[in-house]
Amino acid sequence: MSEEQRRQLQQQLWNIANTLRGKMGADEFRDYILGFIFYKYLSEKIERFADTQLEQENLKFASLDESTSKGKAYIEALDSAALDELGYFLKPSELFHAIALKGNNQLDTKNEGSSHNFILGDLTRILKNIEQSTMGTGSEEEFANLFEDIDLTSMKLGKTEAEKNDLIAKVLIHLDKIDFNLSDATADVLGDAYEYLIGEFASGAGKKAGEFYTPQPVSTLLAKLVTANNKKLKSVYDPTCGSGSLLLRVKREAEQVGRIYGQELNRTTYNLARMNMILHDVHYSDFDIKQEDTLENPQHRDLRFDAIVANPPFSAKWSASPLFMSDDRFSVYGRLAPSSKADMAFVQHMVYQLAEEGTMAVVLPHGVLFRGAAEGHIRQYLIEELNCLDAVIGLPANIFYGTSIPTCVLVFKKCRKNPDDILFIDASNHFEKVKTTNVMRPEHIQKIVETYKARSSEDKYSALATIESIKANDWNLNIPRYVDTFEAEEFIDLNAISKQLAQLDQESKATDQIIANFCKELGIEPPFAPAGK
Numbered sequence: 001m002s003e004e005q006r007r008q009l010q011q012q013l014w015n016i017a018n019t020l021r022g023k024m025g026a027d028e029f030r031d032y033i034l035g036f037i038f039y040k041y042l043s044e045k046i047e048r049f050a051d052t053q054l055e056q057e058n059l060k061f062a063s064l065d066e067s068t069s070k071g072k073a074y075i076e077a078l079d080s081a082a083l084d085e086l087g088y089f090l091k092p093s094e095l096f097h098a099i100a101l102k103g104n105n106q107l108d109t110k111n112e113g114s115s116h117n118f119i120l121g122d123l124t125r126i127l128k129n130i131e132q133s134t135m136g137t138g139s140e141e142e143f144a145n146l147f148e149d150i151d152l153t154s155m156k157l158g159k160t161e162a163e164k165n166d167l168i169a170k171v172l173i174h175l176d177k178i179d180f181n182l183s184d185a186t187a188d189v190l191g192d193a194y195e196y197l198i199g200e201f202a203s204g205a206g207k208k209a210g211e212f213y214t215p216q217p218v219s220t221l222l223a224k225l226v227t228a229n230n231k232k233l234k235s236v237y238d239p240t241c242g243s244g245s246l247l248l249r250v251k252r253e254a255e256q257v258g259r260i261y262g263q264e265l266n267r268t269t270y271n272l273a274r275m276n277m278i279l280h281d282v283h284y285s286d287f288d289i290k291q292e293d294t295l296e297n298p299q300h301r302d303l304r305f306d307a308i309v310a311n312p313p314f315s316a317k318w319s320a321s322p323l324f325m326s327d328d329r330f331s332v333y334g335r336l337a338p339s340s341k342a343d344m345a346f347v348q349h350m351v352y353q354l355a356e357e358g359t360m361a362v363v364l365p366h367g368v369l370f371r372g373a374a375e376g377h378i379r380q381y382l383i384e385e386l387n388c389l390d391a392v393i394g395l396p397a398n399i400f401y402g403t404s405i406p407t408c409v410l411v412f413k414k415c416r417k418n419p420d421d422i423l424f425i426d427a428s429n430h431f432e433k434v435k436t437t438n439v440m441r442p443e444h445i446q447k448i449v450e451t452y453k454a455r456s457s458e459d460k461y462s463a464l465a466t467i468e469s470i471k472a473n474d475w476n477l478n479i480p481r482y483v484d485t486f487e488a489e490e491f492i493d494l495n496a497i498s499k500q501l502a503q504l505d506q507e508s509k510a511t512d513q514i515i516a517n518f519c520k521e522l523g524i525e526p527p528f529a530p531a532g533k
Contacts, residue, residue, distance in 0.1 A: 008336065012178055015259055017197065030201040037194065038278070041180060043094075043399075046086060046090045055080060057074075060094060066093055088134050103165075119172075120271060131146060137366070142278070152168065193278065198243050199216065214245060215399060217445060222309045222409065223309065236260055236308070238259070238310050239294040239298075239349060240313065242273065245276065246309050261303065263294045266496070267291060300353065306355050306359075310346065312343065314340045314343070314364070318338055320345070326414060334377070341371075341375070361410070361411055364410060383467065384471070388412075390412060391423040393411070393448060394479045396440065399440060423452065425484055426479050427444065428479075430448075460485050482521070
């Protein structure tokens with residue numbers, strides 16, 4: 001598929017999404033359209049799988065008759081095979097295309113006032129059946145309650161059942177016409193389109209966007225940093241994974257990822273993350289996404305990860321309970337992050353989960369670089385005692401949805417090859433202005449990554465600071481202390497300026513005299529007082 005075709009697919013999906021836009025906010029109609037796209041994907045995936053299984057029988061899955069004993073036998077056999085391979089099952093009558101065709105029937109007379117067959121009941125049942133098909137299997141947790149945010153009874157879809165039905169039928173009919181091109185296993189066309197939609201919803205969701213989406217340039221930067229020296233990862237982890245886009249970006253940058261782990265507090269976003277994994281063809285046994293508060297109730301405490309990436313909610317509140325002083329994640333520091341700012345608590349949690357040879361990259365507000373009290377104490381311990389901070393990277397302001405504050409990336413390694421210094425990079429002025437947002441382009445990202453890998457110093461861009469110099473600065477990591485971005489003002493020769501002004505004054509007087517002479521010849525008063533008056 002060409003780049004132009006990709007863009008067309010993205011635009012088609014966005015146009016369909018906008019069918020719901022007048023009814024609800026961006027963060028609400030997102031759940032419907034992404035859920036329906038996911039249902040269509042599952043349908044096409046199961047149909048392709050089943051058709052391959054039935055190929056020798058010269059049969060098509062969608063044509064199997066569920067009412068005959070022969071049809072039932074085929075479906076039962078396919079059910080078992082699909083659960084092993086895909087983790088779920090749909091009957092032929094439950095396929096997306098079948099329900100869309102039913103909704104498109106203009107001859108229905110049972111639903112007075114509606115131009116479409118009534119499908120809301122069938123659709124509710126089918127989405128529930130997808131989840132129930134996994135019960136008692138290895139994929140049960142990955143599919144449990146995946147569609148719970150699709151409320152087909154919501155008044156936001158319409159005042160009457162007929163209005164709700166017409167709107168949903170219209171969306172399904174439009175989606176049914178789109179080819180997701182699942183036959184091309186090398187092109188993640190649908191995955192790219194899904195990411196595009198998530199990004200578009202984030203741009204319209206304001207501050208709420210930070211709850212579920214990291215802008216793609218930032219995701220790409222973090223993914224490149226944690227894979228810079230290791231392309232074959234046994235595991236990757238995001239303790240605040242949102243929609244899972246950051247984890248998937250690491251998978252894309254790496255040559256191999258064994259298993260993906262994540263944790264997310266928000267229930268709706270947790271569902272979105274699991275959908276995102278499956279839709280990007282990550283097998284259900286290859287990811288483990290949990291729904292819980294990471295700081296208060298970590299779900300992967302006993303695991304250590306080759307790569308950790310995160311964009312935690314900036315300066316979030318947490319309990320900072322004294323009980324955490326006996327928690328291995330925090331106890332060695334002797335201090336807890338303040339309850340009003342959990343940034344350093346997330347850092348402590350992630351450092352604890354990082355494998356000895358692993359790499360961790362986290363986006364944080366600039367305050368973590370210089371704030372004192374408990375945060376200053378934790379920062380000092382990370383540098384002086386654990387010596388695990390490898391690099392500090394300043395990013396441009398106004399690159400995140402919903403906030404314009406400047407941010408930084410901190411890179412951590414437990415076994416550092418350069419334990420005597422920390423690399424500082426000031427990339428705050430390296431961006432392109434796009435409308436009201438600053439965007440890091442591939443060349444800006446590549447420059448950061450190449451500088452990090454080479455650990456090179458560049459005038460007004462990067463510098464290596466010794467641990468001793470950081471200690472002398474009282475463990476303050478504010479980037480301008482180490483990367484000199486001062487631009488000297490151009491030297492001004494005041495004597496030369498004075499001579500130029502005198503010359504201009506003489507030329508002005510000469511011009512005035514010429515004008516005065518012309519005025520005298522014309523018999524009119526000059527527009528200025530004669531010289532000397």
